[in-house]
Amino acid sequence: MEHWSYAMSAQPIPASFDEDVSSPDGRHRRSEESRKRIVQALLELVAAGDFFPSAEAVAEKAGVGLRSVFRHFKDMEGLRQEITASVEARCREIVDRPLNGDTWRAKLDDLVARRSQVFEKVMPYHRAGSAHQFQSNLIKNNQVELNRELRRILEKVVPASITSDLAVMEGLDLVMSIQAWIRLRIDQGLTVQQAHTVMKHLVEKLIPHS
Secondary structure (H helix, E strand, O other): OOOOOOOOOOOOOOHHHHOOOOOHHHHHHHHHHHHHHHHHHHHHHHHOOOOOOOHHHHHHHHOOOHHHHHHHHOOHHHHHHHHHHHHHHHHHHHHOOOOOOOOHHHHHHHHHHHHHHHHHHHHHHHHHHHHHOOOOHHHHHHHHHHHHHHHHHHHHHOOHHHHOOHHHHHHHHHHOOHHHHHHHHHHOOOOHHHHHHHHHHHHHHHOOOO
């Protein structure tokens, strides 16, 4: 699942960091560290709104040499996989936490609040992924699987009387989707709180409280 605080900044590193060393193990360690810094730099640049960062921007952000960036960029699918895993790991604490509430309706309300949190974190990366999805089967497949998992989670919360109602279930799946969240936040310019209020209101319209 392509989930999702990226406050970690690359620390200053010695000028010799990107140079080869005589030991194969040493070169491997430096290569792995360089790759981690490149992945972190990509995450931070995308979070800041740069969906197509240049190699120069990545190198500067990561504190590594251009040749190191070009070397690792040869394995773009591998880098994308690492970025996806990093984003997912940092959002799992929210996603995997048990839903609060003694009734399915209370759990649904908590799910709306939970998605507002997660979608806000993942939004920059999902938007960047959408811009690259036709260049990467990995990204395209991850986005399809994300929507499927969100649907499965929703179906586990609501009763059968709702999952069997086509109009209501499809409406819920739509208004509680990351695509709807991006539309509210980016295209309609709402704040996080406003977007959450709208999502909650639409869910209430589809399934009024008894």
